[in-house]
Amino acid sequence: MKNFLIYTAKILALVILIAIALDGLYTYIFMQSKNRGKIETAFNSSAQKYDVVILGSSRANNHFVAQMFEDKGLKAFNYGMSGGHLFEASLMLKLMIERKYTIKNVILEADLNLSNDHMAEGISALFLPYIHNSEVIKDHFSDQENFSELYYIPFYRYIKYETKIGFREAFFTAVHKKTNKLDNLGYYPLEKHKNGNMKNNIVNLNPLPHNKYYEEIKSICKSNNINFIAIMTPMCENVVGMNYFEKVKKAYPEIHNYENVVIEDKYFSSCGHMTDSGARLFTKRVLKDFFNK
Template sequence: MKRFFKKIILFLVILFVASLLLDVIYTAIISHSAERNKIENVIHTSNKKYDVVFMGTSRANNHFVTKVFEDKGFKAFNYGISGSHLFETSLLLKLMVANKYEIKNLILEADLSICNEKRDEGTTARFMPYIHRNEIIKNHYKNEADFYQIYYLPFYRYIKFDNKIGFREVYDVAAKKPTNTLFNKGYYPLISHKKGNMKNDISSLKVIRNKYYEEIKQICKQNNIKLTVVMTPMCQNTKGLDYFDKVHQLYPEIHNFENVITDDKYFASCGHLNDEGAKIYTNYIMNFFYN
């Protein structure tokens, strides 16, 4: 029996050491990368100056054409992240401020994300390699139910978020495999001629006073960033479009531009404009706020 327990202890020690070693290796490799996604790019850069920054979900990433603003003389970048929630947008803005980004204007897409205070797992994964070395990231996640496992168990976060920061990502970083995330000044056009689902149902969404949206407003106020908040177009074959009116009722400062574009030919899917639609929408934003 004593021999058995010794083997168990030895196995656990070996497992712990192996986990610790893998954690160190994965972290060293992934955190060395600076241009594979927008999050690591912000973490690794500082003292950037922008006239206009776009932030939000895929409905920012695919809807704000940076070139439209650049052609008018604005230095701009689209930091929208597909799949993200306001939870991650707030954290990314905190990191920008900490890294001494000078931002004159922030255009924030906040519509469907207002109803949700949860984190997005895919976007969260991108912050995980830095959680031990960055206090802002650590503090942002410290109230999450699995914080202690993520923070204290070696290699746990790489197992949990394997699909984003697992072996494939380590290999791609080590091989210096490029991505297109930072192309087009952060704007990701949807140019496929094959339409996605042109029906949607958002009738179950409940508008809430979102704590992370409130954080973003406070950060902008403290750092003299002019915040403009907008809702972006949704196809008309959507149940529950009154959701956008409810958002505006709770937050009158959020501009309801949901019906600025209604023709299906400008949509790649019900919730996302195609490249042509995004250009029309961005020009509308430009003319509405900056002319």
């Protein structure tokens, strides 16, 4: 029995050592990444200067044409993340502040995601390689149920979110394989598809009366003298429950309602996402209304 316990202890010790080694290796790889995605690029950068930073979900990523801001003399980047929630948008802004970014204006796509204050696991996982190297990332995750496992158990986060930050992603990062996430200054243009879903029902959607992460973004902007511009972006003609946007305006009167700036289906790839031509019409209006451009 004694020999069995000793053998078991040795195996356990070996597993722990391997986990620590792999954790260190994966983290080192991600710490060198600058060309695969928006999160690692922000983490591994310092002291950037922007006139306009765009935050939000895919409805930011696909709706704000960053190059059009640049063409008007405004240094801009679209940090919208498809699939992301306000949890990730807030953390991205915190990370930029931690990295000493100078930002004049933040445009936040704030509409459908006001209905929840959950993290989007697939996107939030991309911050986790840096949880031991950034206080703001650590603090942002600290009130999540599985924080202790993610923070204290070596290699656990890489196993749990293997499809996002596991071997495949680590390998492609190590060999410096680029993605298209940083193309077009972060903006991702969409095309018109004949099979695109042009119907949507948001009748049961309600904005939270106090969305924690929206309020965080607003507070960060105020404390860092950043002009905060919150915008509801367009949806197609066939949405059921469009009074959701009126509910948002009532709960958050400072958010600008632009949901009807572009409405024709020909400008939409799907009901909630405009094509490139629609995004350009929308961005043109934003430039005119908020920047006199």
